[in-house]
Amino acid sequence: xxxxxNKSSWRALPRVQMPDWPDKDQLDWAExxxxxxxxxxxxxxxxxxKRQLGEVSEGRAFLLQGGxxxxxxAEYSADTIRDTxxxxxxxxxxxxxxxxxxxxxxxxxAGQFAKPRSxxxxxRNGTELxxxxxxxxxxxxxxxxSRIPDANRMLRAYSQSAATINLLRAFSQGGxxxxxxxxxxxxxxxxSSEIRKYDALAERITDALDFMEAAxxxxxxxxTLKKVDFYTxxxxxxxxxxxxxxxxxxxxGDSVAGSGHLIWIGDRTRQPDGAHVEFCRGVxxxxxxxxxxxxxxxxxxxxxxxxxxxxxxxxxxxxxxxxRGKVAxxxxxxxxxxxxxxxxxxWACDPMHGNTVKTDNGYKTRRFGSILGEVKEFFQIHSAxxxxxxxxxFEMTGKDVTxxxxxxxxxxxxxxxxxxxxxxxxxxxxxxxxxxxxxxxEELQTLR
Ligand code: PEP
Ligand code: CO
Numbered sequence: 001x002x003x004x005x006n007k008s009s010w011r012a013l014p015r016v017q018m019p020d021w022p023d024k025d026q027l028d029w030a031e032x033x034x035x036x037x038x039x040x041x042x043x044x045x046x047x048x049x050k051r052q053l054g055e056v057s058e059g060r061a062f063l064l065q066g067g068x069x070x071x072x073x074a075e076y077s078a079d080t081i082r083d084t085x086x087x088x089x090x091x092x093x094x095x096x097x098x099x100x101x102x103x104x105x106x107x108x109x110a111g112q113f114a115k116p117r118s119x120x121x122x123x124r125n126g127t128e129l130x131x132x133x134x135x136x137x138x139x140x141x142x143x144x145x146s147r148i149p150d151a152n153r154m155l156r157a158y159s160q161s162a163a164t165i166n167l168l169r170a171f172s173q174g175g176x177x178x179x180x181x182x183x184x185x186x187x188x189x190x191x192s193s194e195i196r197k198y199d200a201l202a203e204r205i206t207d208a209l210d211f212m213e214a215a216x217x218x219x220x221x222x223x224t225l226k227k228v229d230f231y232t233x234x235x236x237x238x239x240x241x242x243x244x245x246x247x248x249x250x251x252x253g254d255s256v257a258g259s260g261h262l263i264w265i266g267d268r269t270r271q272p273d274g275a276h277v278e279f280c281r282g283v284x285x286x287x288x289x290x291x292x293x294x295x296x297x298x299x300x301x302x303x304x305x306x307x308x309x310x311x312x313x314x315x316x317x318x319x320x321x322x323x324r325g326k327v328a329x330x331x332x333x334x335x336x337x338x339x340x341x342x343x344x345x346x347w348a349c350d351p352m353h354g355n356t357v358k359t360d361n362g363y364k365t366r367r368f369g370s371i372l373g374e375v376k377e378f379f380q381i382h383s384a385x386x387x388x389x390x391x392x393x394f395e396m397t398g399k400d401v402t403x404x405x406x407x408x409x410x411x412x413x414x415x416x417x418x419x420x421x422x423x424x425x426x427x428x429x430x431x432x433x434x435x436x437x438x439x440x441x442e443e444l445q446t447l448r
Pocket of ligand 1: 069116235265266267268290291292321353
């Protein structure tokens with residue numbers, strides 16, 4: 001990496017969306033403790049993910065990234081982790097079958113705590129308080145005390161992430177992720193619920209698995225049927241946390257963000273001369289860049305040059321999030337900028353962040369139809385431009401929440417209050433997430 005970079009060089013540059021920590025001693029202590037702690041991920045895993053994303057960038061694999069908008073201390077439990085992991089695996093099996101290629105699986109998990117906000121303060125009933133910035137910084141409760149940034153929260157987020165990734169490693173390697181078991185869950189779902197209109201595709205997957213079994217290709221013989229590679233990701237927003245978990249790989253001398261396998265730069269923090277781009281350019285992890293309507297082709301070219309000067313495949317995933325009806329206004333010129341540069345990138349679609357609306361009864365929600373609509377526009381534009389739509393990025397949970405409306409489970413504006421638990425943006429529930437995978441699968445079938 002470039003000689004003028006070090007893990008603290010971001011500190012000299014303008015930063016946005018980061019808290020002013022009121023207690024500097026507490027901050028020093030938390031950073032010290034994190035520097036002494038083991039990293040959450042290791043260089044070899046990060047390199048393997050980069051290779052796999054390189055395959056996606058060449059059109060030979062597909063990316064599925066999903067999980068909470070914001071992980072929280074309140075929702076933390078083994079069941080929550082297991083349920084999100086299981087739905088992601090079910091989605092991946094459906095996508096693998098349709099895309100006829102491997103699916104790289106990345107959770108927004110084990111570190112997705114810090115949130116950028118559209119306003120620095122929030123007003124309720126005439127009272128103005130600092131905004132909630134994620135459990136790693138302050139508390140959701142609407143009191144002056146709760147909203148004070150507290151650096152000790154970084155240590156709690158670290159411990160929760162460590163326990164989460166430990167469980168994910170056990171699930172993905174220990175037999176829980178066996179493809180037959182994962183597909184059996186999907187069948188339970190398609191046979192018993194409104195989602196049965198996807199029965200036909202599910203039964204074709206059953207046939208394929210039965211055929212493989214008959215031909216002697218079972219999970220005892222083929223380890224990839226029993227184990228999965230599963231990776232973690234989050235927005236690298238809280239740079240004190242990122243810096244404190246940055247490690248030098250003893251094999252190569254490379255700097256690695258030890259906080260998660262892939263880290264991304266948010267739509268609000270991607271200033272080419274800002275602190276977030278500076279930190280990310282020096283670590284070797286795969287990087288995501290959120291691409292919203294304000295990203296110009298010129299800025300994208302600068303970002304690609306700065307973050308991936310050697311044009312390494314798998315290094316950059318561009319996560320498009322424009323909103324339904326707007327993809328055609330913004331995506332084609334970015335695709336052309338990428339192709340002008342000859343840049344190797346993965347193109348992924350985040351149909352969540354451009355489609356958030358507020359209902360009359362005051363809930364922040366997203367319509368299933370808008371989410372699917374944006375995914376379809378994304379596929380159509382890539383097909384017209386001759387580029388590869390390499391993946392999807394969802395905010396979702398394995399729980400039966402009522403945060404997004406629509407889909408076969410027919411959540412309506414009126415039921416949003418039933419189980420609205422998100423600490424930040426509305427997530428797809430397990431039925432909606434799986435249904436979306438079936439619908440994305442239909443799009444993918446047209447590609448192959
Ligand atoms: C997010 O992914 O939760 C997020 C805040 O996204 P964006 O930066 O695209 O708004
Ligand atoms: Co979000």
